[in-house]
Amino acid sequence: MATLHYTITFHSYWHCGSGLAAGADVDALVVKDKNRLPFVPGKTMKGLVREALENILALNKTNKKDAVDKAFGYFDDKDDMSKGCMFFTNAELDENEQKAIISHKYQKHMYEGVSSTAIDKDGIACDHSLRRVEVTVPCVLHGCIKDVPQELSEDVLNALKMIKRMGVNRNRGLGRCTIEGKEEQI
Numbered sequence: 001m002a003t004l005h006y007t008i009t010f011h012s013y014w015h016c017g018s019g020l021a022a023g024a025d026v027d028a029l030v031v032k033d034k035n036r037l038p039f040v041p042g043k044t045m046k047g048l049v050r051e052a053l054e055n056i057l058a059l060n061k062t063n064k065k066d067a068v069d070k071a072f073g074y075f076d077d078k079d080d081m082s083k084g085c086m087f088f089t090n091a092e093l094d095e096n097e098q099k100a101i102i103s104h105k106y107q108k109h110m111y112e113g114v115s116s117t118a119i120d121k122d123g124i125a126c127d128h129s130l131r132r133v134e135v136t137v138p139c140v141l142h143g144c145i146k147d148v149p150q151e152l153s154e155d156v157l158n159a160l161k162m163i164k165r166m167g168v169n170r171n172r173g174l175g176r177c178t179i180e181g182k183e184e185q186i
Contacts, residue, residue, distance in 0.1 A: 002153040006181035013135035014175040036107040038136040042088035052159035091143030
């Protein structure tokens with residue numbers, strides 16, 4: 001089994017949703033840790049990496065379905081399920097950056113509000129369509145994938161490179177990113 005470390009460099013505002021709203025001010029808040037710092041949940045990364053990996057394997061006409069199911073888990077039509085052997089940590093800011101932001105109480109500067117509205121065919125804003133979303137400023141996050149089967153290690157690293165956007169409104173320019181990974185050397 002291998003351990004992979006990866007770095008997400010965001011090039012634009014991004015939004016990984018918490019499912020919460022802030023009343024009349026913001027319709028959708030980003031997910032934050034106990035110190036009000038941004039992170040990308042491990043389960044979000046797991047889904048993105050699996051999708052990218054399945055695309056790579058399909059393009060290469062490689063059949064590793066059993067290995068992928070063992071690594072990522074599965075749920076089938078017979079109500080059988082497995083959570084998989086790999087563990088994805090949350091992707092977080094560097095520990096020193098976290099300490100500096102917390103000590104100076106800069107958390108509020110990590111976020112902005114972005115507004116959007118629907119426009120009708122005549123170029124006029126549609127009634128009741130104004131939406132305001134909290135976004136995180138571009139930053140660099142670090143995560144880890146543990147217990148990666150050796151036969152999938154290189155494929156998972158390639159899948160990480162394929163992820164170019166994450167979070168909501170990816171088709172509107174949010175969440176542009178570059179992900180680089182490497183295998184831990186022991």
